[in-house]
Amino acid sequence: MASYDTTSSPPAAAEEPLKRSAPPPEYNGGFSPVVDVALRVLLFATTLVAIIVMVTSKQTKLIPLAPGLAIPLPAKFQHAPAFIYLVAALSVTSLYTIVTCVLSALALMTPGGCSTKLQFHFLMFDALLLGIVAAATGAAGGVAYIGLKGNSHTGWNKICNTYDSFCFHTAASVLLSLISSITLLLLVWLSISVLYKKTARR
């Protein structure tokens, strides 16, 4: 019994510190929390500016109907359902980003605060919002393209030669929401790689 104890206990005692030192209790993937917060701040900025640019796009022009008769006709984003959807999607993303940005920053400041569970929930919602914002960008971009180029086959005239300021606002908003989509994709990729690194360090 005494010999069993002396042979078995030293390797167990030697393995114990090794096991404890190899994987840190909470691995945050090096600089990834800082990049995460930076990307979320960028996402918030792009979505907010895209909303403001789209909402302030209203432009009124005098459209000649007959010689000597012209009526003021406004162009605003509410006229196209795709633009309304874009504003709605960007608003949801903007609000969501405020919450996650604050939580990410708090987790960054608190030692060991960035839990895997929090990151997992962020990742699920980030992926969902990626789909929503990408679809909204596509829809608004598709409609804006018709406004810019028209479509001779269906007889849809371009409107950007008349409403130049409205089109500029719309194009800027679509471009910003494209940047938001790419930022969301980068956030998803970052979180996935952090999760993967955690798994690889098992």
Added chain:
Amino acid sequence: MASYDTTSSPPAAAEEPLKRSAPPPEYNGGFSPVVDVALRVLLFATTLVAIIVMVTSKQTKLIPLAPGLAIPLPAKFQHAPAFIYLVAALSVTSLYTIVTCVLSALALMTPGGCSTKLQFHFLMFDALLLGIVAAATGAAGGVAYIGLKGNSHTGWNKICNTYDSFCFHTAASVLLSLISSITLLLLVWLSISVLYKKTARR
């Protein structure tokens, strides 16, 4: 010394089998590989049918230009850049799905073949394709909506009262690509949860 050995060794011996039995060497998340392959088969089916439905949407109608004068005018998906983008995005997704479906099925049949690294790479590409397919669905949906309802503010007339079969094909294709987007989101969520479970079992 003897009393120390008798008190310390039994709990250590009791913990050892527990520690070893808890995390299997390669945890695949229970039924998730089967669901993964099933979702990929569904994704392949929906993208392929969406492409076929869109490509075969051509419809020619006699459009009256003047009393007694009508010319045949075709409507096809190549007339709208948004529909071309949809077909391109769905083609890429379809080809990608064939590769991943075969690899997933092989990994399912091989014991321990579904490595975390493979799953990680799938997840990165799945997230990218989710963005691309969602944007394409949005763009095609936005243009198809104008074709269906028109837009009185911009003077874009609806074309679905004339080209009914073309519109039916387009709507079916957009709906199928929406299902593809949702399937891609589910695939991303599934892979994330499997990765998270692996991390939690660290």
